[in-house]
Amino acid sequence: MDPNKTQLTNDPHRTQMIGDPSGTQTMPGMPTKGLEVEVIAGRPCALANSPAREQFLINFKGVDGAFGGARTPLNLCLVIDRSGSMEGEPLDYVKKACAYVVDLLSPEDVLSIVTFEEVVDVLMPPRKVINKDLIKENINRIVPGNTTNLYDGLSLA
Incomplete structure (x- = not known):
């Protein structure tokens, strides 16, 4: 495996080898009550030793009934x-x-x-x-x- 292919983990000071070929990764320890967050990388790999512009699709989904009560009016x-x-x-x-x-x-x-x-x-x-x-x-x-x-x-x- 190429050591330059990395992906961010839940520790922002550390990178790890990509394990999931879909580019989707769950981050253990992240707060999940009320909000689901999915981050999908535009590419499965990025160079770790040089600056790069990357595209990500970020999906936010509210979990039904997580907070209770009515939402704030828009x-x-x-x-x-x-x-x-x-x-x-x-x-x-x-x-x-x-x-x-x-x-x-x-x-x-x-x-x-x-x-x-x-x-x-x-x-x-x-x-x-x-x-x-x-x-x-x-x-x-x-x-x-x-x-x-x-x-x-x-x-x-």
């Missing part, structure tokens, strides 16, 4: 690009994704929606998510515009 702003380049399938996917997010929110959550193209428009100012159907109807009414004004869209959010 204050969420959906910023939607409705420029001409979003016409057709891309904007349809965005609308479906936004409707899915709306369905996940509770009446205690606060939602605002900003759309942008050449101009920025506040589709919905911050308000509690009381009438989900009305919010989704407004999202479905979004139509593509012309060019993109990304800076103003994000700065208004």
Whole structure:
């Protein structure tokens, strides 16, 4: 085995040989109550003796019932690009994704929606998510515009 092929263990000052070919490794001793964390390396090996840029996929998953009680209400702003380049399938996917997010929110959550193209428009100012159907109807009414004004869209959010 090549001694330069290493993988981080639960001790940040030590490396070890890769054992699992999938690149997934559990780290014993890590706190697990309430949160599952999975780290998947982009490559199975990395050089230990030189700097390198590596890609990792990190999945966080809340464990049901771990903390008990209700979650803290969210204050969420959906910023939607409705420029001409979003016409057709891309904007349809965005609308479906936004409707899915709306369905996940509770009446205690606060939602605002900003759309942008050449101009920025506040589709919905911050308000509690009381009438989900009305919010989704407004999202479905979004139509593509012309060019993109990304800076103003994000700065208004």
